[in-house]
Amino acid sequence: MANLKSSIKDIKRNEKRRLRNRSAKSAMKTFIKKAKAAAASGDSEAVQKALAQACSAIDKTAERGIIHKNQAARRKSRLMRYVNQLLAQQAATSGA
Numbered sequence: 192m193a194n195l196k197s198s199i200k201d202i203k204r205n206e207k208r209r210l211r212n213r214s215a216k217s218a219m220k221t222f223i224k225k226a227k228a229a230a231a232s233g234d235s236e237a238v239q240k241a242l243a244q245a246c247s248a249i250d251k252t253a254e255r256g257i258i259h260k261n262q263a264a265r266r267k268s269r270l271m272r273y274v275n276q277l278l279a280q281q282a283a284t285s286g287a
Contacts, residue, residue: 215255215257216252216258219248219249219251219252219258222241222244222247222248222249223248223249223266223270225241225244225245226270226274227270227273227274230274230277230278231277233278233281238278242270242271245267245270246267246270249267
């Protein structure tokens, strides 16, 4: 344990921030999972809504500095690619 008063405060502050960051990351991941689940269900309206929420959560997380802006862009890109591939597969199987 630290001896200096400022070091003790730093430790407390870092712990609060760590928990806040972990919560925000977890929420972001949950929105991503919901978007993937909506894409698997095939309901296009639900997919659009879930994608908007997931992208918003990813952007907010990056804006707060919890994840890097490039990581946010990568996550959004992968999510969009995944959703579009699923929708394309569903369209191909229903159209055939």
